[in-house]
Amino acid sequence: MNLLSExxxxxxxxxxxxxxxxxxxxxxxxxxxxxxNPTHGDYEAKFAPQLAAALKKPNSEALPLxxxxxxxxxxxxxxxxxxxxxxxxxNIKLKDSWIAEQVRLIAxxxxxGVANAATPKTFVIDxxxxxxxxxxxxxxLRSTIIGDALVRILRFLGHTVIGxxxxxxxxxxxxxxxxxxxxxxxAEAFEKDPxxxxxxxxxxxxxxxxxxxxDVDAAAGDIMDAxxxxxxxxxxxxxxxxxxxxxxxxxxxxxxxxxxxxxxxxIDHALGESFYNPMLPSVVExxxxxxxxxxxxxxxxVPNAKGIVPKPDEMDKEEPPALVRKRDxxxxxxxxxxxxxxxxxxxxxxxxxxxxxxxxxxxHFKTLYANxxxxxxxxxxxQHLSFGSVLDKDGKPFAARxxxxxxLTTLLDEAAAEGLKKYEESLxxxxxxxxxxxxxxxxxxxxxxxxxxxxxxxxxxxxxxxxSDYKFDLDKMLATTGNTATYMQYAYARCRSIxxxxxxxxxxxxxxxxxxxxxxxxxxxxxxxxxxxxxVLAEVQAKYEPHHIAAYLFDxxxxxxxxxxxxxxxxxxxxxxxxNPPEVQASRLLxxxxxxxxxxxxxxxxxxxxxxxx
RNA sequence: GCACCCGUAGCUCAAUUGGAUAGAGCGUUGCCCUCCGGAGGCAAAGGUUACAGGUUCAACUCCUGUCGGGUGUACCA
Numbered sequence: 001m002n003l004l005s006e007x008x009x010x011x012x013x014x015x016x017x018x019x020x021x022x023x024x025x026x027x028x029x030x031x032x033x034x035x036x037n038p039t040h041g042d043y044e045a046k047f048a049p050q051l052a053a054a055l056k057k058p059n060s061e062a063l064p065l066x067x068x069x070x071x072x073x074x075x076x077x078x079x080x081x082x083x084x085x086x087x088x089x090x091n092i093k094l095k096d097s098w099i100a101e102q103v104r105l106i107a108x109x110x111x112x113g114v115a116n117a118a119t120p121k122t123f124v125i126d127x128x129x130x131x132x133x134x135x136x137x138x139x140x141l142r143s144t145i146i147g148d149a150l151v152r153i154l155r156f157l158g159h160t161v162i163g164x165x166x167x168x169x170x171x172x173x174x175x176x177x178x179x180x181x182x183x184x185x186x187a188e189a190f191e192k193d194p195x196x197x198x199x200x201x202x203x204x205x206x207x208x209x210x211x212x213x214x215d216v217d218a219a220a221g222d223i224m225d226a227x228x229x230x231x232x233x234x235x236x237x238x239x240x241x242x243x244x245x246x247x248x249x250x251x252x253x254x255x256x257x258x259x260x261x262x263x264x265x266x267i268d269h270a271l272g273e274s275f276y277n278p279m280l281p282s283v284v285e286x287x288x289x290x291x292x293x294x295x296x297x298x299x300x301x302v303p304n305a306k307g308i309v310p311k312p313d314e315m316d317k318e319e320p321p322a323l324v325r326k327r328d329x330x331x332x333x334x335x336x337x338x339x340x341x342x343x344x345x346x347x348x349x350x351x352x353x354x355x356x357x358x359x360x361x362x363x364h365f366k367t368l369y370a371n372x373x374x375x376x377x378x379x380x381x382x383q384h385l386s387f388g389s390v391l392d393k394d395g396k397p398f399a400a401r402x403x404x405x406x407x408l409t410t411l412l413d414e415a416a417a418e419g420l421k422k423y424e425e426s427l428x429x430x431x432x433x434x435x436x437x438x439x440x441x442x443x444x445x446x447x448x449x450x451x452x453x454x455x456x457x458x459x460x461x462x463x464x465x466x467x468s469d470y471k472f473d474l475d476k477m478l479a480t481t482g483n484t485a486t487y488m489q490y491a492y493a494r495c496r497s498i499x500x501x502x503x504x505x506x507x508x509x510x511x512x513x514x515x516x517x518x519x520x521x522x523x524x525x526x527x528x529x530x531x532x533x534x535x536v537l538a539e540v541q542a543k544y545e546p547h548h549i550a551a552y553l554f555d556x557x558x559x560x561x562x563x564x565x566x567x568x569x570x571x572x573x574x575x576x577x578x579x580n581p582p583e584v585q586a587s588r589l590l591x592x593x594x595x596x597x598x599x600x601x602x603x604x605x606x607x608x609x610x611x612x613x614x
Numbered sequence: 615g616c617a618c619c620c621g622u623a624g625c626u627c628a629a630u631u632g633g634a635u636a637g638a639g640c641g642u643u644g645c646c647c648u649c650c651g652g653a654g655g656c657a658a659a660g661g662u663u664a665c666a667g668g669u670u671c672a673a674c675u676c677c678u679g680u681c682g683g684g685u686g687u688a689c690c691a
Binding site: 030033036037040046050062085170172228273299304317320321323325326327333336360422423425429430435460465466473486487493498501535539547551554561568571575613614 | 615616617618619620625627628630631632633636637638646647650651653654655656670683685686687690
């Protein structure tokens with residue numbers, strides 16, 4: 001079920017006959033879409049002015065052209081009526097009976113009418129990628145959440161998706177840990193809880209270094225040099241430091257695991273920088289052999305896009321080259337990323353590689369792609385899906401200066417606490433209003449609290465398409481009214497409750513659904529909205545923009561609310577009402593159950609949980 | 615200096631990628647539970663889409679310039 005495609009197919013024969021070339025045809029079909037303004041009907045086609053222009057006809061010919069197209073179409077079981085307006089815009093109203101029948105069809109489908117991709121592809125999605133030696137903070141959230149949603153969505157659409165967590169497990173942060181371990185270790189604490197002690201050491205060193213920055217203690221300023229020296233020794237294969245790295249790594253991964261678990265994020269692979277370390281010398285050799293990398297200033301570089309290596313004093317006019325080996329012989333992240341691309345191509349043969357990484361690395365990915373292309377001659381689509389960096393409530397960057405970004409663990413704790421608070425408030429209110437509400441077990445309450453709290457945090461990331469910076473505002477993030485995950489979760493629980501009240505056989509409704517009928521406007525709006533899920537997923541896939549799902553869900557939940565509210569003013573419009581004809585009640589229960597399934601499926605694609613009661 | 619991203623209601627964000635009257639949520643104001651779940655619904659107020667030009671039947675969207683914010687600018691990743 002792809003509603004938009006079906007509408008476009010209606011017009012395709014006529015437009016093919018009239019359009020002078022394929023480009024015009026595609027452009028004309030592209031103007032067909034859902035209406036913004038409901039008075040214009042359900043769908044609209046705005047190709048007439050463009051088609052007239054392509055045919056070198058004056059604008060006054062657009063409206064007659066639109067009418068000519070409509071005459072070529074004839075009748076269709078889908079369409080109630082066509083209309084034309086203004087310059088030649090065509091308005092399309094779908095037939096109620098057709099909508100109702102489509103609803104019944106998608107209800108019988110496990111996939112809710114969403115077709116598998118016509119040409120399944122293999123995707124590698126590179127996301128999350130934290131530096132493992134330090135506690136995660138909110139800045140790591142976006143990549144993890146957006147990447148996870150894309151994995152879920154593309155997989156649902158029938159693609160092969162490989163998620164890869166490109167851990168930062170080989171950098172300076174380990175020098176910090178090693179230096180800390182050698183100089184500031186609390187052996188007893190390390191024995192008891194290595195994860196906590198490593199985190200403490202990291203923060204301790206950073207604080208010392210920070211003090212040095214402010215010239216409070218000049219000697220402390222040298223501490224980062226000491227850490228860098230430890231990093232260099234590690235990379236040079238110093239046995240003691242390598243042994244420490246091997247000792248630390250499992251603990252570092254232990255720090256990450258609970259966070260991913262709480263977020264319901266499972267990443268297929270975690271091939272970090274260290275994994276590629278052994279391959280780097282051969283990458284560089286190959287770059288030299290193919291004449292791609294050249295020596296400059298003692299370092300080994302790949303020339304910039306213009307094919308030149310600017311001299312140091314020209315660097316402010318020309319783009320810099322990409323450094324693949326430093327003067328001291330160490331490799332860079334460009335080298336690692338090239339090795340990573342090569343490994344991914346050989347191992348998975350992907351059609352597409354997506355990087356979910358913040359916008360500051362835009363230039364790096366641009367040159368990386370160009371260089372990988374020259375080096376490997378790859379045709380694989382590579383795309384950097386960028387997003388802005390984290391700002392504080394006042395819009396200032398979370399600089400390393402003061403405070404810094406809150407830790408993720410703390411954020412998740414607060415989110416769950418807030419979820420619990422909201423639940424208990426709601427519970428108290430319902431009791432005060434004389435409702436008979438069952439006391440749930442603590443386990444159930446925790447389930448609700450986490451669904452609500454974590455859902456709120458995720459939704460904050462997934463409901464917007466901002467490529468600009470991300471303003472971190474805990475209160476807004478955890479809001480549970482309005483356009484939030486909670487609103488959708490609540491709508492779900494309410495659908496489930498109403499369906500239970502209808503006392504109908506759920507399984508039958510999902511395998512051999514009753515006929516749907518449309519009896520009032522809000523019911524029609526809901527039914528039509530249910531048919532649009534496939535269109536939305538197609539759009540999400542085309543642009544890798546999950547936020548359209550959030551917009552869809554909000555529209556759906558609102559459509560359901562309006563459908564439901566209609567019953568509070570008019571008993572004949574209630575979903576469950578024994579005085580209504582049985583087939584009317586069955587149809588409304590079908591819409592209710594289908595709404596619930598749709599919300600649950602769509603939230604699941606965003607990685608957000610639902611609960612049966614809340 | 616150069617390059618990239620961004621600027622939409624008081625705040626946070628949408629806008630079918632050039633289409634009809636720029637839409638939501640929060641906040642503000644006023645309504646709606648004799649209840650099929652009020653974590654809800656209805657309504658009002660709030661806009662020269664940063665500014666100035668240009669392109670065309672049509673511009674938040676494309677082009678040029680200005681202002682403001684962010685980021686990047688080879689030996690950190």
